[in-house]
Amino acid sequence: xxxxxxDAPILLEVNNLSTxxxxxxxxxxxxxxxxxxxxxxxxxxxxxxxxxxxxxxLMLSLMRLLPANGRITSGQINFMNNxxxxxxxxxxxxxxxxxxxxxxxxxxxxxxxxxxxxxxIAEAIIQHNYITDKKAVTDRVVELLxxxxxxxxxxxxxxxxxxxxxxxxxxxxxxxxxxxxVVIADEPTTALDVMIQAQILELLGTLxxxxxxxxxxxxxxxxxxxxxxxxxxxxxxxxxAEYANVDTIFNAPQHPYTQELLRAFPDLTxxxxxxxxxxxxxxxxxxxxxxxxxxxxxxxxxxxxxxEAPPLHGVQDRHFASCHLVExxxxxxxxxxxxxxxxxxx
Amino acid sequence: xxxSRYLLKKIGWALxxxxxxxxxxxxxxxxxxxxxxxxxxxxxxxxxxxxxxxxERFGLDKPVINCFESLNPVKFGSCGVNPLDTQLFIYVGNxxxxxxxxxxxxxxxxxxxxxxxxWNTVLLIGAAQILAIFFGMGLGILAAWRARTTIDYTALLxxxxxxxxxxxxxxxxxxxxxxxxxxxxxGGKATPGGNxxxxxxxxxxxxxxxxxxxxxxxxxxxxxxxxxxxxTLLDVLSEDYILTAKAKGxxxxxxxxxxxxxxAMLPMVTIIALNLGFTVAGAIQIETVFSWPGLGGAIFxxxxxxxxxMLQGAFLLIAVSxxxxxxxxxxxxxxxxxxxxxx
Numbered sequence: 001x002x003x004x005x006x007d008a009p010i011l012l013e014v015n016n017l018s019t020x021x022x023x024x025x026x027x028x029x030x031x032x033x034x035x036x037x038x039x040x041x042x043x044x045x046x047x048x049x050x051x052x053x054x055x056x057x058l059m060l061s062l063m064r065l066l067p068a069n070g071r072i073t074s075g076q077i078n079f080m081n082n083x084x085x086x087x088x089x090x091x092x093x094x095x096x097x098x099x100x101x102x103x104x105x106x107x108x109x110x111x112x113x114x115x116x117x118x119x120x121i122a123e124a125i126i127q128h129n130y131i132t133d134k135k136a137v138t139d140r141v142v143e144l145l146x147x148x149x150x151x152x153x154x155x156x157x158x159x160x161x162x163x164x165x166x167x168x169x170x171x172x173x174x175x176x177x178x179x180x181x182v183v184i185a186d187e188p189t190t191a192l193d194v195m196i197q198a199q200i201l202e203l204l205g206t207l208x209x210x211x212x213x214x215x216x217x218x219x220x221x222x223x224x225x226x227x228x229x230x231x232x233x234x235x236x237x238x239x240x241a242e243y244a245n246v247d248t249i250f251n252a253p254q255h256p257y258t259q260e261l262l263r264a265f266p267d268l269t270x271x272x273x274x275x276x277x278x279x280x281x282x283x284x285x286x287x288x289x290x291x292x293x294x295x296x297x298x299x300x301x302x303x304x305x306x307x308e309a310p311p312l313h314g315v316q317d318r319h320f321a322s323c324h325l326v327e328x329x330x331x332x333x334x335x336x337x338x339x340x341x342x343x344x345x346x
Numbered sequence: 347x348x349x350s351r352y353l354l355k356k357i358g359w360a361l362x363x364x365x366x367x368x369x370x371x372x373x374x375x376x377x378x379x380x381x382x383x384x385x386x387x388x389x390x391x392x393x394x395x396x397x398x399x400x401x402e403r404f405g406l407d408k409p410v411i412n413c414f415e416s417l418n419p420v421k422f423g424s425c426g427v428n429p430l431d432t433q434l435f436i437y438v439g440n441x442x443x444x445x446x447x448x449x450x451x452x453x454x455x456x457x458x459x460x461x462x463x464x465w466n467t468v469l470l471i472g473a474a475q476i477l478a479i480f481f482g483m484g485l486g487i488l489a490a491w492r493a494r495t496t497i498d499y500t501a502l503l504x505x506x507x508x509x510x511x512x513x514x515x516x517x518x519x520x521x522x523x524x525x526x527x528x529x530x531x532x533g534g535k536a537t538p539g540g541n542x543x544x545x546x547x548x549x550x551x552x553x554x555x556x557x558x559x560x561x562x563x564x565x566x567x568x569x570x571x572x573x574x575x576x577x578t579l580l581d582v583l584s585e586d587y588i589l590t591a592k593a594k595g596x597x598x599x600x601x602x603x604x605x606x607x608x609x610a611m612l613p614m615v616t617i618i619a620l621n622l623g624f625t626v627a628g629a630i631q632i633e634t635v636f637s638w639p640g641l642g643g644a645i646f647x648x649x650x651x652x653x654x655x656m657l658q659g660a661f662l663l664i665a666v667s668x669x670x671x672x673x674x675x676x677x678x679x680x681x682x683x684x685x686x687x688x689x
Contacts, residue, residue, distance in 0.1 A: 063593055065589060065592055065593055068494075090597075093595040093596070093597060094595060095595070096592070096593055096594065096595035097593060097594045097595045098595065101593070102590075102593045104586060104589070104590060104593075109585060109586035109587060110586045110587055110589075110590045111587060111590070112587040112590075112591070112605050112609070113587075113609070113683065113684075113685055114608050114609055114682065114683050114684060115604075115605075123594065123596070123604070124594045124595075127594060127595055127596060127600075128595065158684045158685070160684070160685050174594075
């Protein structure tokens with residue numbers, strides 16, 4: 001197993017990021033509230049939660065690609081010591097793909113059906129002036145396709161001539177076109193069958209090791225998390241439920257939501273154990289509960305949970321959970337140096 | 347290989363459609379009551395011989411087809427009429443030689459009449475269509491790009507208004523306003539009895555006559571093109587691959603140009619092709635209002651005069667242009683969207 005480089009330099013540092021969706025004639029919906037995380041060089045951070053928990057909103061906020069009614073209301077996105085929220089739209093355009101690339105969920109529609117795959121990859125290379133010579137661009141396209149296991153002769157084919165798995169590979173090749181430091185993979189294996197899923201995950205794992213990529217891996221598959229990720233951010237209803245390294249999340253989860261998620265996931269060592277499902281649904285953004293957002297579904301909820309939203313408590317070294325039950329005697333708030341990333345020796 | 351098969355298939359279907367249209371068109375005018383001789387019979391001065399002579403002149407003395415029994419292979423040739431000596435055979439034979447018959451009214455070959463009028467119509471509609479496509483698409487792109495802003499709502503309101511205006515009404519209003527305010531001609535293609543020193547002056551005169559009908563036609567079609575362009579472009583802009591293009595760091599103009607427009611052109615091509623086909627006939631209202639000597643006006647007059655050969659020729663011309671425009675659209679599809687050939 002890979003060892004986490006605990007002292008690798010921080011690439012991406014997100015502080016108290018909040019995003020609202022404006023709805024005409026209504027209060028803005030708080031889609032993300034005070035999200036914090038650090039991504040180090042070579043680290044794979046898994047972002048986990050049910051559908052509708054704000055995972056994709058978080059990724060789109062990082063890229064500043066929110067739909068027209070989305071607004072980032074507060075926070076910082078520090079990428080290599082620049083706050084991305086301070087950049088002009090044009091400067092942000094230069095950061096996109098060159099520094100932070102994205103693999104979308106369901107590559108089915110993520111590729112333009114009327115252009116060849118090769119052209120769409122070349123477009124990214126040319127856009128960021130990585131190479132300009134025509135021959136060199138073609139060579140690079142071929143090199144990228146071969147990197148993800150697609151034959152060079154298929155570069156002049158259209159997306160509809162590719163299978164689902166190949167489209168996702170082509171998407172990965174496109175994401176790597178400008179040698180980005182960070183790759184955001186938004187559910188890259190959703191809508192693929194299990195065999196292809198395994199191939200794509202293996203490919204991503206190889207590329208991570210070979211190219212030293214930092215990956216933000218959005219998924220709701222805990223098996224993928226265990227296999228791929230170094231650290232995990234569990235999201236619930238737009239807030240951080242728990243944030244820790246992968247071993248802690250699986251072996252000593254503190255937040256009831258994480259515990260329930262793990263119980264809802266089959267464990268091969270205990271095949272006879274009954275799987276549970278968490279009753280109810282994640283809260284709708286326009287009807288958030290008053291206190292803790294998980295309280296209505298939480299098996300351990302008590303009076304205070306329904307009134308007061310718990311802050312993110314530091315449980316121990318690099319382990320955070322937002323639950324009243326884990327409140328330590330000395331409250332470690334995100335502002336204290338113990339928060340991950342603020343201190344380099346952690 | 348695949349491309350040429352697609353091409354051949356489409357051309358084959360177009361030819362088959364033309365063939366069916368020729369047959370339908372032929373029988374349509376044989377089922378309708380009336381011919382020039384019968385119209386003349388009411389005139390007591392016309393002798394039986396004269397009626398027979400008129401019938402013979404237009405070939406109406408011959409049977410339409412030899413007889414239905416002859417279609418039965420067992421009784422083939424049983425009705426005693428030479429199949430080569432029927433109206434259908436003569437009509438198709440003439441058609442292959444490029445003859446469309448002789449007008450009942452003017453006694454001139456239909457083909458010559460159609461040629462003149464078609465050129466006039468193409469002059470009027472060609473100019474107006476190009477303007478309508480250019481401005482309609484431009485306005486549609488602008489509105490979609492600036493969706494839900496004042497620009498968008500203004501363009502939308504204007505286009506909806508233009509689209510719903512009755513063509514003849516707009517024509518009359520513009521005719522009134524243009525001739526009153528700017529002294530533009532009220533009708534026709536050229537100043538009657540005009541004497542021009544140079545070809546340029548003659549063309550300038552035609553241009554002045556063209557101005558108002560072209561404007562009317564442009565306004566009517568601009569609205570439709572704008573609305574369709576706007577709505578398809580908005581659809582395309584919400585696609586996942588547009589988000590990919592944004593994430594790739596492409597600028598807005600690049601996204602519109604390289605990723606949105608080509609995808610949004612499919613419905614536009616359909617509408618343009620259909621309009622081009624139908625407008626050969628559809629300019630009737632404008633041509634009537636502005637007394638423009640085009641195909642639409644000629645059809646309108648031919649209906650009143652029961653000039654069947656003329657109508658038959660015009661209908662065939664319209665049908666062939668619709669089929670041809672659709673063929674062009676089909677070929678454009680395969681260029682615009684590579685999935686079309688696969689499907």
